[in-house]
Amino acid sequence: MDAKTGDVGGCPVPHDGGVRALLGRTNKDWWPEMLATEILNPNGSTNPHGEDFDYAEAFNALDYNGLKADLTALMTDSQPWWPADYGHYGPFFIRMAWHAAGTYRTADGRGGANSGQQRFAPLDSWPDNGNLDKARRLLWPIKQKYGKNISWADLFILAGNVAIESMGGPVFGFGGGRADVFEPERDIYWGSEDKWVNQGVQTRIAPEHGFQQIEGPLAAIQMGLxxxxxxxxxxxxxxxxxxxxxxxxxxxxxxxxxxxxxxxxxxxxxxxxxxGNGDPSTLGAAPAGSDLAAQGFGWVxxxxxxxxxxxxxxxxxxxxxxxxxxxxxxxxxxxxxxxxxxxxxxxxxxxxxxxxxxxxxxxxxxxxxxxxxxxxxxxxxxxxxxxxxxxxxxxxxxxxDHEAFKDAFARAWFKLTHRDMGPKVRYLGPEVPAEDLIWQDPIPAGTMPSDADVKAVKDKIAASGLTVSQLIKAAWASASTYRKSDHRGGANGARVALAPQKDWDVNEPQLLAKVIDTLNGLRGSMSLADAIVLGGVVGLEKAGATNVPFTGGRGDATAEQTDADSFAVMEPEADAFRNYVGKKKLAVKTEEMMLDRASLLGLSVPEMVVLVGGLRVLGANHGERGHGHLTKRSGQLTNDFFVNLLDMTNVWKAVDGSGDEEYVATDRAGGHEAWRATRADLIFGSNAELRAVCEVYAEKGGEAKFAKDFVKAWTKVMNADRFDLAGSNAKASAASREPELAK
Structure with a gap:
């Protein structure tokens, strides 16, 4: 690695398609000697605090004032191993907090300070994060003192706030609640470049080369910035x-x-x-590639x-x-x-x-x-x-107008450091601002409908003439906007009935409007958000499902509470769950977009498989597209998708002129057409891991398991944004602000 430019040369691993093309360079590519700890976590990261650890509960037991006092004292406690400029570490911690939060991007909600990722590669070793490893080490005695009551993720941002306050600057507020993770988030695409930023590397906007805007969800202008x-x-x-x-x-x-x-x-x-008052050629490797004796310090x-x-x-x-x-x-x-x-x-x-x-x-x-x-x-x-x-x-x-500047900076800093936290109900601590901000996607509090109201509305929906397909499509369109990355979207708020979501092509606007108009006429005092989800329950029951849970209490957002421009970037370019591909040519394969969407929904492989299979037979495809329907019992919750996909009496072939996006199955014996499908269908029979799950549902006796698992995964998506149901975080958040609310 060139210490001045950050150039690590060509990447030693080929990247010519597949999921690697979606995720870009991996930590192992950049630093081949890095210890591969992920072998111990094949099913995801393990929290050393234990699976039952409740960070919100731990945070609310924090000596918050004591922590802030210790942070304030640290600002002027200069250490000889990394002296404070001007005798004050404040600017250093501002940069640390800024760079922890500044990786956030709106397109997919990934990045940001929400999980303390700055501790791990590649972020800990980006050229733009040079020497921030020292800022984190300066914080270690405080983190050690307060332990599990304050996450690294929260500590980074709170240190930045205290730094501003200690130098007389304006602060709008602080909300805790960022729980740490304990390994890199490997599903984030940071770019495909094989070099870090340097003066000879082409930027991600290069009109002379036809690049009019930054690729996909990326936000920085070059790798490592x-x-x-x-x-x-x-x-x-x-x-x-x-x-x-x-x-x-x-x-x-x-x-x-x-x-x-x-x-x-x-x-x-x-x-x-x-x-820059020295010779950059003498600097050593970044933390991820540093010598063992450096103990994680980089750029020595x-x-x-x-x-x-x-x-x-x-x-x-x-x-x-x-x-x-x-x-x-x-x-x-x-x-x-x-x-x-x-x-x-x-x-x-x-x-x-x-x-x-x-x-x-x-x-x-x-x-x-x-x-x-x-x-x-x-x-x-x-x-x-x-x-x-x-x-x-x-x-x-x-x-x-310096007062206007102070207010604008305080608000922009608060937005920068909290944008990826989702709705304000997730915020913890005594310094959460009372004001609702448009970028927090505010939703009025909902009212829990009575059992009698739920039954009455269910009966009306069932008798309304709305089909299984229509009800399922509307509910999925509403709830599947959720993304775990920044906790935006979801069914709560019923924003599927507002611009821009109501006009998205993937949502079939005319059909969606018909369903919403009908539900509005039937729901009585129930919120539209609840009625849309309840409509999905009715659709599933019509399709033969049993014991489909429903928990009401959602609120309805207004157009004035909705930042339309902010939601516009969430419009799907493809949605394999609805077998939808937009008009824009995708840079990655359809099935890779499916994995990305499933990841944002927080789904496991079996959950993704069962949802796709169920949505196909329920008729949730975009438009009248029959691809992947693979059933003669349309609108019934059956395992036909899996049975017929794995049926060896058929042979599949790409349709000429489809660009390998559409396929037709013909009977091996008679040669007549049996089914049509897309890449997003055939991948479930082609990929060994996905096929293994499909086989479970296609086996004799698998239909009952399929129906049960589908309902469970469906309900997970419908309730993904119900932070009040998660219990600890939302409830503890409200409890932590009781004195403020009482005022």
């Missing part, structure tokens, strides 16, 4: 248009608009400095002075943005807008911008010597807040 290359696109400091484009695209994919982007950039850069300098303090190299850029880097001030915009800047090189060779003829009082103290004055600097990214017309207007506004 949180957002953008601060020196400019591919290190070019003169590409202002490209720099502004990269900033707007990446921040938008992380749920930030232009005003939030300016507020975060300016507020974050009000504090601290960048580090080989220079005699140890590469700390005055000699620290991280990004390669050197200097503070403001003249008072350890306090919240109004100086960032003044220095940016009032001075002209010239391009210079840092001691480490990085491109940066320096004020021309800077006054001594506007210079910063040296981080290692308060008596020494040094020029401030701006990155190429900072310069866009001055050069881009839209960013400039916002910067001028904030410069002239």
């Amino acid at each position: 949180i957002y953008v290359n601060p020196e400019g696109p591919q290190g070019n400091p003169h590409d202002d248009a490209g720099m502004a484009r990269d900033m707007k695209e990446t921040f938008a994919r992380m749920a930030m608009n232009d005003e939030e982007t300016v507020a975060l950039t300016a507020g974050g850069h009000t504090f601290g400095k960048a580090h 300098s080989g220079e005699a002075h140890g590469g700390i303090g005055e000699h620290t190299v991280t990004s390669g850029i050197e200097g503070a943005w403001t003249n008072v880097p350890n306090k919240w001030t109004e100086n960032y915009f003044r220095l940016l807008l009032d001075y002209d800047y010239e391009l210079v090189k840092s001691p480490a060779g990085a491109n940066q911008w320096q004020p021309i003829d800077q006054k001594e009082e506007d210079m910063a103290p040296a981080a290692w010597d308060p008596n020494l004055k040094v020029p401030t600097m701006m990155t190429t990214a900072d310069m866009q807040l001055k050069r881009d017309p839209a960013y400039r207007a916002i910067s001028e506004k904030f410069r002239n």
Whole structure:
């Protein structure tokens, strides 16, 4: 690995399709010598606290004020092995918290601070996270003291909040509840590049090569970055248009608009400095590839002075943005807008911008010597807040109205660090803001219907003329939007009846509108959200299912409570559960998209298999598509999909001109057409692991098990967003805020 560029050379493992193409490079690809602990967890991570560990309960027993006091004391407790710049660790912890949260992306809800992933590869070793391993080690004595009562994930963000407060900055609030995981989340696609960020690597937006936007769900501009290359696109400091484009695209994919982007950039850069006052060629490997004796430390300098303090190299850029880097001030915009800047090189060779003829009082103290004055600097990214017309207007506004800037930064920081937590009911602790924010997807509290009301509405739905297929489609369209990554979507709120979801092609808008109009006329005082799910129950019972559970209590959101633009990115490009593929050409195979959707729903392999098989025979395919129906008993909950898929009397062949997306089965003896199917159907007979599960349901006596397992998996999806039913997290959250609510 080249210490200056982060270039690890070509990846030693071929990546030419399959699931690997979906997930991109693995940790083993980047660091072949890494210990493969996943061999001990073939069925997923094991929590050392035990399967019954209740983090919400543990958090609510936390000495919260004591923890904050200890964090405040840590801010100025400089350690000789990693000295605090300006005698204050605050800027360091702000960067740590920012980079823990900043991996979030709206397209699939993955990334973010929600599970403490910054402790693990690849994030712990990304070039953009250089030296944050030291920030985490500085926190260890506090984590050790408070133990299981505070997760690493919560501690990262709370440390950032305390850092801001300790330097006089504005904070909007804090919500705990981020439970730790104990291994890397291996189902996150971080990109397909075989090199980390460096000046010679093509960015993910390259119009000259036909790349008009970032690929798929990715949000950063290059592998190994949180957002953008601060020196400019591919290190070019003169590409202002490209720099502004990269900033707007990446921040938008992380749920930030232009005003939030300016507020975060300016507020974050009000504090601290960048580090490039040394020789980057002497730096050792990142944590994941470091020597055993380094004990997880990365980027260890080989220079005699140890590469700390005055000699620290991280990004390669050197200097503070403001003249008072350890306090919240109004100086960032003044220095940016009032001075002209010239391009210079840092001691480490990085491109940066320096004020021309800077006054001594506007210079910063040296981080290692308060008596020494040094020029401030701006990155190429900072310069866009001055050069881009839209960013400039916002910067001028904030410069002239500091209170507006403070409020905008506090809110944007809160959004940055909480965006992946889902609804506010999941938040824990005494500092949860009372205000409901649109990006939290607020839903009015629902009312639990009585048993009599449930029965009455069920009877009306059953007699309404709505078919099994129609009821199942509507319920699935509503509930299957849930994603475990950021806990958004789901049936609660009935947003399937609101824009944009009601108009998604995958939801068959005209048919969906008919079902919703009918249910609205039948539900009485029951919420529409409950009625849609109850309609699914009726559909299953009509199809022959028994003992289908239903738990009401959902609320109905309004259009005013729905950020339509935010939900628009959740529209499926493909949904194998409904045998749907949109018009857009997919970069990965249909069956890989199915795995991704199942993962976001939190499904196991058997749960995915049983749901697809059941939805096929129930008639849940998009439109009138008969592919994969594989039954003569349409609308009945049978195991026919599995029986007929595995029937060796038929032979399958791709349909000419379908691009290997459609297949036809013909009878081996007579040659007549028996069935039609898609890739998302045939993969269940082709893949050995999926076929093994299908065989269980196709075996003699398997139909009863299939029906039972389908109902269980269906109910899991219907209730995926019912955090009030999960018990501990939601209930403990409300209990932790009782004093505030009482006020």
